[in-house]
Amino acid sequence: MAPEGKDxxxxxxxxxxxxxxxxxxxxxxxLADIGAEVIKVERPGGxxxxxxxxxxxxxxxxxxSLSFWHNNTNKLGISLNLESKEGRRIFLSxxxxxxxxxxxxxxxYLSNFKLNYEVLSRENPRLILASxxxxxxxxxxxxxxxxxxxxxxxxxQMYVCGAPGAPPLRPYGQHSYxxxxxxxxVGILIALHERNLSDRGxxxxxxxxxxxxxxxxxxxxxxFFEKVxxxxxxxxxxxxxxxxxxxxxxxxxxxxxREWETLVDLLDTEGMAADLKExxxxxxxYRRQHVGHIIGVLADWTNTHTTADLFELGQLLRxxxxxxxxxxxxxxxxQLRARSFFIPVDxxxxxxxxxxxxxxxxxxxxxxxxxxxxxxxxxxxxxxxxEELGLLPEELAKLSSENVI
Amino acid sequence: MDENVLQGIRVLDFTWLLAGPYATxxLADFGAEVIKVQSRKTxTGTESNVTGYFNTWNxxxxxxxIDMTHPESKELVLNLVKISDVVIENFxxxxxxxxxxxxxxxxxxxxxxxxxxxxxxxxxxxWRDFAALGPTIQALSGITYLTSFNRGSPxxxxxxxxxxxxxxxxxxAILAALGxxxxxxxxxYIDMSEYEAMCSLLGPTIxxxxxxxxxxxxxxxxxxxxxxxxxxxxKCLGDDKWCVIAVFTEEEWHALCRTMGDPTWAKQEKxxxxxxxxxxxxxxxxxxxxxxxxxxxxxxxxxxxxxxxVSGVVSNAVDLANDPQLKSRxxxxxxxxxxxxxxxxxxxxxxxxxxxxxYRRPAPLLGQHNRYVYKDLLGLSEEQLRQYIEKGxxx
Numbered sequence: 138m139a140p141e142g143k144d145x146x147x148x149x150x151x152x153x154x155x156x157x158x159x160x161x162x163x164x165x166x167x168l169a170d171i172g173a174e175v176i177k178v179e180r181p182g183g184x185x186x187x188x189x190x191x192x193x194x195x196x197x198x199x200x201x202s203l204s205f206w207h208n209n210t211n212k213l214g215i216s217l218n219l220e221s222k223e224g225r226r227i228f229l230s231x232x233x234x235x236x237x238x239x240x241x242x243x244x245x246y247l248s249n250f251k252l253n254y255e256v257l258s259r260e261n262p263r264l265i266l267a268s269x270x271x272x273x274x275x276x277x278x279x280x281x282x283x284x285x286x287x288x289x290x291x292x293x294q295m296y297v298c299g300a301p302g303a304p305p306l307r308p309y310g311q312h313s314y315x316x317x318x319x320x321x322x323v324g325i326l327i328a329l330h331e332r333n334l335s336d337r338g339x340x341x342x343x344x345x346x347x348x349x350x351x352x353x354x355x356x357x358x359x360x361f362f363e364k365v366x367x368x369x370x371x372x373x374x375x376x377x378x379x380x381x382x383x384x385x386x387x388x389x390x391x392x393x394x395r396e397w398e399t400l401v402d403l404l405d406t407e408g409m410a411a412d413l414k415e416x417x418x419x420x421x422x423y424r425r426q427h428v429g430h431i432i433g434v435l436a437d438w439t440n441t442h443t444t445a446d447l448f449e450l451g452q453l454l455r456x457x458x459x460x461x462x463x464x465x466x467x468x469x470x471x472q473l474r475a476r477s478f479f480i481p482v483d484x485x486x487x488x489x490x491x492x493x494x495x496x497x498x499x500x501x502x503x504x505x506x507x508x509x510x511x512x513x514x515x516x517x518x519x520x521x522x523x524e525e526l527g528l529l530p531e532e533l534a535k536l537s538s539e540n541v542i
Numbered sequence: 543m544d545e546n547v548l549q550g551i552r553v554l555d556f557t558w559l560l561a562g563p564y565a566t567x568x569l570a571d572f573g574a575e576v577i578k579v580q581s582r583k584t585x586t587g588t589e590s591n592v593t594g595y596f597n598t599w600n601x602x603x604x605x606x607x608i609d610m611t612h613p614e615s616k617e618l619v620l621n622l623v624k625i626s627d628v629v630i631e632n633f634x635x636x637x638x639x640x641x642x643x644x645x646x647x648x649x650x651x652x653x654x655x656x657x658x659x660x661x662x663x664x665x666x667x668x669w670r671d672f673a674a675l676g677p678t679i680q681a682l683s684g685i686t687y688l689t690s691f692n693r694g695s696p697x698x699x700x701x702x703x704x705x706x707x708x709x710x711x712x713x714x715a716i717l718a719a720l721g722x723x724x725x726x727x728x729x730x731y732i733d734m735s736e737y738e739a740m741c742s743l744l745g746p747t748i749x750x751x752x753x754x755x756x757x758x759x760x761x762x763x764x765x766x767x768x769x770x771x772x773x774x775x776x777k778c779l780g781d782d783k784w785c786v787i788a789v790f791t792e793e794e795w796h797a798l799c800r801t802m803g804d805p806t807w808a809k810q811e812k813x814x815x816x817x818x819x820x821x822x823x824x825x826x827x828x829x830x831x832x833x834x835x836x837x838x839x840x841x842x843x844x845x846x847x848x849x850x851x852v853s854g855v856v857s858n859a860v861d862l863a864n865d866p867q868l869k870s871r872x873x874x875x876x877x878x879x880x881x882x883x884x885x886x887x888x889x890x891x892x893x894x895x896x897x898x899x900x901y902r903r904p905a906p907l908l909g910q911h912n913r914y915v916y917k918d919l920l921g922l923s924e925e926q927l928r929q930y931i932e933k934g935x936x937x
Contacts, residue, residue: 147718150725171718190767191750203753204767207745254895273893276870281847286763286773287854290786291865295775296858297700298689304775305784305856307763308699309688315743317891319710324892326717327572331547331897333724340895347873347891350862352710354560354676354701355595357874360859361886362594367859368782372686372697379677381686381696388696390681457662457673459681461696464751464758467684467741475667478738479752492752494745497708497738498715499664501645502730503722 145503146172151329154178154231155212156219156240159186159311160345161269162208164318165239168325169211170496172503176235176521177214178228181540183514199514204311206511210482210493214512215521216542219250224541228252229260230526236338237325239267244274254340265328265338267321273344283345288313292349297356300371317348377428381461382439388461389439389447393431394421396456403450409438468492482508518542546573547897551720554619554626555579555603558589560676560702561660561736562632563599564709565716569628570602571890571899577622577915578605578906582937585908597879597905598887605906606915612935616642620651621920627723628716632660635670645731654729656719660712664735674736676702683740684747690760707743708736764823765790771819772798772826775856776834778842784856785839787830787846792816797849802833879904912936 151173155165162177162184169175177184186208187199194201218224229252232238238257240247247253254266268274271283281287289295289307299306324341332338350357355375359365372381378394393400397419404410411434417423424431439447444460451458460466473479480495493508522528522542536542551574555566563578570576578600580591588595591605608615619641623629629648631638638644638659645657659665662674677698680686686698715732723729741748746767750756758766763774763786770790778785789795792815799808807813807829812822819826834842839855846853855861862868863886875889882904890899916922916936930936 147722167714188768189746190769191746191754191756193753195754195756203749204746207749272867273871276867278847278867281843282850282852283854284788284790284852286765286775286786286788287852290775290784290854290856291867293857293859293862294699295786295856296784296861299691299697299700303691304763304777306689306691306697307775307786308703309685309758309761309766310744310747311767312703312743316707316710319707319714320891323568323710323713323717324894326714326721327547327892328894328897329721330717330724331894335896337896339897342893342895343891344871346867347871350868350873351888351891352703352706353888354703354705356701356859357862357886357888358594358598360863362597362882365859367700369700372695374677375700379675381681381698388687390677390686392675452669452672455673457675457678459674459678461681461687461698462684463687464684464744464747467682467744468748468751470682472663472667472669472737473741476664476735476738478735478741491749494742494748495738497711497735497742499733500715500719500730501732502719502728 147500147503148173151237152176152235153237153239154235156238156242157269158184158241159189159204159208160241160314161239161318161321162186162205163315164267164269164321164325165212166208166210167318167322168237170508175212176231176517177209177212177512178219178231179214179216179514181216181218181542183216187514207493209511211509212512213517213521214515215518216515218541219252221539221541223536223539225250225252227526227541232257232264233261234525235261235264236329237265237267239269239321241269244270244279258338261338263332263336263338265325265332265341267325267341267343269317269321269343269345271345273347274342285311285313288345288349292346293353293356294349297353297367297369299369301369303369305369313345313349316352317343317345320348320351373428373432377425380432382432382436384439384442384444384447387444389444390459390461391435391439391447391451392457393435396454397424399454404434404438407438407441409441410434480508482510484510486513515542546900547894548572548574551575551628552626553577553628553630554622556629556631556633556638557660558584558632560599560705561708561712562630564706565660565712566603566630567599567601568709568713568890568892569716571901572897573900576603577911578603579619580605580607580908581609582607582908583609591905591908592881594882594885597882597885600905601877601887602902603906604911604915605909606912607909607937609935609937610641612933614933615935618930618935619643620647622915623648623651623655625919626652626655627720628656628658630658630660630712630716634673635659635661635665649729652729654723654727656716656723656729656732658712658716658732658734660708660734660736662736664738665733676704679704679736679740682737684744685740688747688758688760691762693759704736704740708734708739711739769816769820771816771823772830774827776827776831778834778839779837783839785834785842786854786856787834787842788852790852794851795819798846798851801845801849801851805833875901877901877904880907909937
């Protein structure tokens, strides 16, 4: 049976209310991109995340935030003042028809407006509430303010990024927000699976700090099992068997462990192996101890080649080598292009179409034909308030004049 | 049912290293029966069942052994596929096909099977067979170039970040496919690219290029998407001790000044607005660093957070292990392993109020569950099992 119609979307029929700011709007984007119906609920005038850059034409404007564009594809958008009595009432009627609510307010905020999990679940026992905050809903830091750099620092990411002797370095981008959003989205799907059995929702508590710690790969493993405290070592891999080396026209990531003997032969044919042919270098432990010398010899060699040549050569030999790419090179990558990773998204209100990053997975049984750009402020007010909630135009006008919508 | 959310979901897990095991660990933490398919020949180095690395990523899973190079192994695996819901692997694209275990074959055996293939580049495209580790993907994605204090020297991330990121996306994809199967009865094939996973985390930066032709450059610790000043990492009292401070609003700036005791330098005209502070960032950082160097990072964080300013300790592994917040939430967990003794690892950040993750058992020993899986689940007789062992198929 060929999949067809609305049903082909993986998460067809799932309704999500998105109250999240920049910390977790990526969470419901992940769900929207695979077919959930996500309604972004913004305060009148638009969410704060609309002021996160970069901006189209480099001009700050709430409808031109490229972060907002990226993180809100395929969502509907309505405006609503949750802090007003009427706004709360309207939100509760939306929540009664929803499966999931995602929010990023400080832990006590929703309680103050009687919209906390207990209240919501009384209205809709099947509702799943996902809360993403800097430190989680409990613990001594729960009221602390957070941002990506704080989560990166307190999550152990920064301490191991950067050069020895230089200050710790935050990875480019807002990674704690993305990772926390991924954990939240996975948690939501687990809770949905469980709901099929129990017919009940639950509260998901995600901490930016924990999300970062959970993605540190070797860092805590080496501490717990070897009592090693990993430190910054620039672009030298923690195993001391990979680094970034300069080329004629840029930089290449090279590995030199399992590749050792082939690599030394390669350098030797070009007369650039220096002393690396000597017996002592065949020992892995010795190489790790004297890695500085190896890096020097390799740099002399890579400097005589282009990144493209070494990428090709390395991959021919099945070495996991790769050029250190700029965003332009990413955008023009033949691999990403061949897989149609980038997708055109129409912006009809400005008669334009822009190229976005797509999703990193391809599903054989279901797909989404066309991506919709992020909603404009209050773009779907009429659709949601008239059609879904059955409000009358005069009611909507009144709510709008009272600044509820 | 409250105890094991994903109870009844059986995952045949061919993954190794990190991206794949990270995905199946999430499923196992919530009760899926994850059967790790191993071979005595390949379980060396970090893949050895008794390393800390293996133990960390494979808790809550079962282990069986099978020598896939033996001609009779395929049939045995297909019998396992018949009683599984999900098959997941993260080899380079040719491996499963060479074993005769392509999605088409699996589907013939079990029509509603969900198969997930994770690879560096994805199953198609000119680079599909390229070798890739986490750092390879990070270099290709742009994150390595962009993570630095200056353009001339890429630094990148000090660990294989791309692997857990890909594992998360893979877990999401598998769970979505399971939900779809519940609704429609249909399984499917998932082709997951680690390269694309990393690129999608740089979405706004890539859009900035595709929309504005702006080529992003490294920005050190400054705030790349939202104007903030000060915004950075500052030296504190002690050896390699640092804190971060982030100021987005004037209110926060004044709170910071008050906490520092309103020093005269902070009253200078050149620091009087966000725009002016951004213009004199270096000088501002110098002043601020002089102030922070009188305190421990914990002291700075407590003082500033009290005043409503974003601040945090730059934590190393020891700090994390003793972090009061992580401790109070019981983030690190302990499991007793028969060879390694008491082992510590990170718990899951996915905290479900009613059906939390359960840490039921440490990572399995090699082939520890051969009897359970082959006899109890698959229904092989003692005699059949003995024959497979004698032939070296199960070892």
